[in-house]
Amino acid sequence: MKQFFSITVLLTLVLSTTSCKKWLDLKPQDGIVGDEFWQTKEQVEAGIIGIYSSLLSETSGTSIGPVESFFLWGEARADMVVPGFRASAEELDIVNMNIQPNNRYTNWRMLYQTINYCNTLIQLAPGVLQTDNTFTQEQLNRAVAEAKTVRALMYFYLVRTFRDVPLKLNATISDEDIEPIAKSNADAVLTQIITDLKEAEPGLPLSYGNQAADKGRVTRYAANAILADVYLWTEKYAECVAECDKIINSNRFGLIGGGQSIFDELYLQGNSSESIFELQFDVQKLNPFYGMHHPTIRRWGGAPHLMDQVFGPDDPNTLEVEQDLRGLGTSLRGSDFTIWKYIGANNTATSIRSADQSFANWIFYRYADVLLMKAEAINQMDQPLEASRLVKIIRERAEAFDFNSTMDSTSKSGMEEFILQERQREFAFEGKRWYDVLRNAKRNNYQNLQYLLEVTATSIPADRQQAAFNKIRDKNSHYLPIFLYEMQTNKLLVQNPFYK
């Protein structure tokens, strides 16, 4: 009996250990490991969607969400926005040209995260051809092309914001891949961006079959638009015009107008026929703008000079109301200078989105941008008259009126300045202003630094302006410093000499 008991106990022990099959299995129970992923075409598709949704990430701690970065980098140093009463000290420092490397808004981490997702897909998706017979070469080309386009867009933001940045083209898949990497010259980065976009272009579809996907994923036209912008930045005007023409001649895009409300179609509903590429926020994934722009808690508002100096004041002594459709009720609310594009719920500037409705899309490119990029390029090619015709299309759609200057279609420099002003009106608060001003200022080896100085004169408080002017005269100051954490963890990085 005693023996039987012992045997039973032993057997039970032996059996119980063997029945626990996963005892030595180290795989995580709540995720998928790399070896099991990248097997089917559905997983490739999920990888692509993952890239897009990484762009919707929120800010947490020192990791600033991509959209918040795009807004801040593109607007904070320029003259369209002023900090609201909830703006943080770090945000005020950016506005005042007092940026230090420990300013968290200089953190590029989230953009490199998206870049790594792109790199991973570009590296691993080709292997799926072996494991999934239903995955075609064409599908692979499209997936890789989408990843390359998004990667190019991210690098384009980085190169415009930081100038020289590390160019990482291979994936970081495990901890063993982490290695310090030095900065690449801005020209090398721009060359890579152009190569990527050129390679991606033939692989991208003209349409994904529905409106939301056509605007929310990169089509061939999105690649053309980014490429046009890159060519404009690198002062290759003929190439820029060629890319713009591809979009214009497709006849798939047009300007919202003809009685339709610009605000309702472009910003309130989004994904309009004017749009080329925009980030898709929705009820489940809200944008960061409620906390940034809502009048009761706002960190950012429109600058007070916008109505009388940018969009133009109406002469109250005439009966007819002259109003630029892009001003009041579209870009901003006149009474308290709330940035209306992202927070408004109607075009009469009376009703504001509620917190759970804060999902206005972030527009990267739209047709108006293509027309104005083309105008800028052909003006640089000494065709100011042709350029003025394109600008006129934009102005007529917006019912713009002359209030302090008229368009001089005979002068190249006059048109250059006018196009810059028109872009200011057209893309108010769309994260483009600083890049527009910098692009025009740095053209022909900083021929027009005064554009930047004018912006500084408008936006910087009087008691800091003289210092800011002298800072702006140092070209290195036009680019942000590398965030301190990156400097500490990647010893090969060299700080921008302005931030010593």
Place this chain on the structure above:
Amino acid sequence: MNRNVLFSLVLSTILATGLLLPACKKVEINPYTTEDVNIVGYLAKHPDSFSLFKQILDRTGNSAFLNAYGAYTVFAPTNSGVKSWLAKNNAAAVDAVSMDKLQDLVKFHLLVDTITTGVFKDGKLPVATMLGQYLVTGVGMKNGASSYLINRQAFVTQSNVIVGNGIIHVVDNVLEPSTLTIAKQLEAKPEYSIFVEAMKATGFYDLLNTVDPDTTKRWMSVIAESNRAFADSGITSFDALKAKYSQTGNPASPNDSLYMYMAYHVMTGIKFLGDIITAPAHVTLQPQEVISVQYKNQEVVLNEAEFNGVFEPGIVLNRTGSDNAATNGVWHDAQAHYTLKYRKPTAVFWDVATFPEILKMPTHYKRQNFTWTRQSESDQPLQDIVWGWGALAGTNTMTYYYNSSSSNSITGRGANNFDAIQMPMGLPNRPVWWELTTPPIVKGKYKVWICYVQRKQSSSSNQLCQVSINGDVMANTMNFTLTRPSGTDAELEAIGWKRYTEGTNAVLAGKLVGVYDFKTTQRHTIRFTPLAGTQNDNYLDMIHFIPIDEPQYLPRFTSEGEKIYQ
């Protein structure tokens, strides 16, 4: 055998333990929580750059306290900077410089606060150095790169080095404190000879040549005029200046216009340009006279104003020649000659419904109503119209009211421009006061008329208000719910009423709240405080400030905003 085995085992164990023990290294425990050095430690760590400055600190006995707990900011000059300073002072080494001079030097490089470059402005730092003088910051260009410029003497080559007891900014030159007073500095410059002579004649030279040991009284700011500025106004010598202004013949008398001219150029307190532009007006030593300040096209402009539709161009302060720090203050250079101006008191017919914010709203100004709401207690949506927080959100508002319809019973009755501002007020829930900033008013005695459109929210509504200007309560109250009594203009004026519009409806009422003696020529504040009753429908249209010796009930205003004299 067994024993031997046991023995060898024990032995080898002992041997092995013996051999192992020395191999077991002692773990070093770091008793410090941080390896951050203090200020002196940092300087000692970089002898290539700072050995000379450290030597100065050692010699003056400052090393000990700069290495102790505290919060300091040090501008640390590099060795090359100290060397060129020594060469300038004909000293071979640090030991050859006098102790006093070294001590002053160290004190001038030290601030008892942690100041990062983030708070650097165009002007002085918020705290003085330990020497008592302020440092001036700016940004300058050197070899195509810009960097912070301290006291116009040294560039910051490395900023915001954070150490255990403060912050170090490395500078490429030694900062030298000023040793002269304002008076002496100006005297040393021949291009200010006329101004200096005027200073001496009026007795201001002595005032500006003293360094008061009491720092609350020490600082003064002077706006100096160069001989060229005088010459541009046709004054080529001190005699010409004296002939022009000194009507009593004794410039030292406070009643003499030359004395007043001088007093008008001196302010108390240390005011760098960066401080001057942050306030709209500054009081001068000439009693009741202020200089107004504007910032236009990146220039600091004094005394530019529009009085009665006449534009008076201002005086620009020359930026490069200004912000000159002295031991007892700072002086600036004016590009042109100016003095205080006698202005005759002039009536101001202030249309309160024309304010900057509404002018920027073309769809509403002279077209339709618009309401501003205070979203929170920290929020004041308008620049020149502010109000005390009311508990009720719905009435925490200011409405620009416009209605030109003849059937409208408010502004439609013929208010100036058919518009007014609506100011809900009264305890317990509505705004508890309203305060408006007037246009510039020339100093003098004025009668103050509150012109409003009478309205009662309900038949029992009452809104009795006290009016105060610059905090002084006016003699009479006014009530937004009272209509204008009937009577001839003369009869009405005798009892403190007038009809201020072309329209004759009794709801359009002007009420005299009293006489006010404005002491200075500038913008003033007027405040409405409800005494009894509460309602939303208080429609304020205009406020008239009319000199006491001028006719009071004319001109009147049409609904197009024009003046009529009948």
